[in-house]
Amino acid sequence: MTSDPILRIAEKVQAGERLSFDDGVALFETRSVALLGHLAHTVRRARHGNVAYYNVNHHLNPTNVCYWDCTFCSFYRKPGQEGAYTYTIEQAIAEVRPYYEAGITEVHIVGGLHPTLKFDYYLDLLRGLKSAFPNVHLKAFTMVELDHFKRITRLSDEEVIERLREAGLDSCPGGGAEIFAEHVREKICRHKCDSQRWLDMARTVHRKGIRSNATMLYGHIESYADRVDHMLRLRDLQDETGGFQCFIPLAFYPEHTELAHLPGPTVVDSLKTIAVSRLMLDNFDHIKAYWVMLGRQTAQMALHFGADDLDGTVSGGGPLVATYSADGRDRCMTTREEVVSLIRDAGFEPVERDTLYQPVIRETTAALV
Numbered sequence: 001m002t003s004d005p006i007l008r009i010a011e012k013v014q015a016g017e018r019l020s021f022d023d024g025v026a027l028f029e030t031r032s033v034a035l036l037g038h039l040a041h042t043v044r045r046a047r048h049g050n051v052a053y054y055n056v057n058h059h060l061n062p063t064n065v066c067y068w069d070c071t072f073c074s075f076y077r078k079p080g081q082e083g084a085y086t087y088t089i090e091q092a093i094a095e096v097r098p099y100y101e102a103g104i105t106e107v108h109i110v111g112g113l114h115p116t117l118k119f120d121y122y123l124d125l126l127r128g129l130k131s132a133f134p135n136v137h138l139k140a141f142t143m144v145e146l147d148h149f150k151r152i153t154r155l156s157d158e159e160v161i162e163r164l165r166e167a168g169l170d171s172c173p174g175g176g177a178e179i180f181a182e183h184v185r186e187k188i189c190r191h192k193c194d195s196q197r198w199l200d201m202a203r204t205v206h207r208k209g210i211r212s213n214a215t216m217l218y219g220h221i222e223s224y225a226d227r228v229d230h231m232l233r234l235r236d237l238q239d240e241t242g243g244f245q246c247f248i249p250l251a252f253y254p255e256h257t258e259l260a261h262l263p264g265p266t267v268v269d270s271l272k273t274i275a276v277s278r279l280m281l282d283n284f285d286h287i288k289a290y291w292v293m294l295g296r297q298t299a300q301m302a303l304h305f306g307a308d309d310l311d312g313t314v315s316g317g318g319p320l321v322a323t324y325s326a327d328g329r330d331r332c333m334t335t336r337e338e339v340v341s342l343i344r345d346a347g348f349e350p351v352e353r354d355t356l357y358q359p360v361i362r363e364t365t366a367a368l369v
Helices: 005-014 021-029 033-048 089-102 119-132 143-155 156-168 182-189 195-207 224-241 265-282 297-303 319-323 336-345
Strands: 051-055 057-060 106-109 137-140 212-218 246-249 309-312 349-352
Touching: 005 033, 005 137, 021 224, 021 265, 033 265, 051 336, 057 089, 057 156, 089 119, 106 119, 119 137, 119 143, 119 156, 143 156, 143 195, 156 195, 195 212, 195 224, 212 224, 212 265, 224 246, 224 265, 246 265, 265 297, 309 336, 336 349
Parallel strands: 051 309, 051 349, 057 106, 106 137, 212 246
Antiparallel strands: none
16 A cells, blocks of 8 residues: 555545545645546546537526626626516527527526516426427526525425426536535625535435436635535435436636636646546546536546536527636537537547437437537
C-alpha cells in the first residue's frame, strides 16, 4: 500500500471499493490530473465501452419571471422588469412545433418561480404539449419548482406530483440543487428551498416511479469539501431510491451575475470535477458533460475524464444560454450532425438516446435541430 493518496485511491478503485469523503477531497486536490482522468476513464469504459450518448431535444422556458434573486443567475427578471416574459400555452406549443417536426424526442421544461401564475397554468402547459406532441417525452420542473407548486397549492408533495403526471409529466430535470452546503446556499440562493428539502422532494418523485437527474453548480464560492459532500448526499439517496439517471456538473460562469467578480472554473477544474464525479458516484449510471456550459472542446475532453453523455441539440434559450453559455450565447444550440461529429472526433461511438437512455433508431441520418 502506497502513501501517495491518488495511488492509494487507484488501488481502491481497481478493487471496486467505495470511495470516502476524504478520498474525494484528495482527488480534487491532486496534481496528478492525467492519472485522475485515467482512473475515471477506466470506470467509464467498464460501464459504457466506447459509447457516448446524446439526444435531440428542445429547452422550453415558459417564463423568466421569478420572485427569488439567486446571485449566480442572469436569467430571472422581476415582474414588470424589462425583458420579463411569460408564454401563453399557445405560444409554448408554437415554439416547440418546428423542433418537433425536425425530430426532437424530448422537451426540457424549466422556468422562473412566477409569483402569480396558478398551478393550473403548469398543468395546462403539460396537457397542451402532450396533446400536440404525444410522442415527445416531457422532462419538466426541478425539485425547486415542485416545492413552489406545493407552496401555492397547499397540496401534499405526492398530490402535486400525481397531478403533474396525470397532465403529462414523464420525468424531472436535475436543476436547483446548486450546492447542498447551507453556508454557501445562504450566500448564492438564500431564498431557495434548502438542501434537505431538495433531497426529500427527489425522494418523493422517485417513490412515485418518476426518474430524475441531479446537478451540482461548481466554480463559485464553494470548496472541494462542499462538492464532495454534495456528491455523497446524492449517492446516499441513490442507494435508497435508485431514481437518478444522470449526474450533471454545471460550471458557473459569472458574466452578468451578481458574482461577476469571480473568475469561474478553469478547464482543468471542470475536467477534474467530471472525473471525481465518475469515481465518487459509483451508483449513477451516467455522468453528463454538458457541452453548453463546458464548451464544445472541453466537453470532448470530458469524455476521456469519465463522462459518457454530451446531452444533445439543446435548442432554445433560458437559464443555460443566460448563465452557462461557455461558447457564447449564439452557440448554445446545435444540430444532431454536429453533436455526432463532436463525439466521433473525440474517438467515441455516438448513440442517440431518448430521455430514459434507450437507443433511438432513425430511418434517416439527416441533421436534426
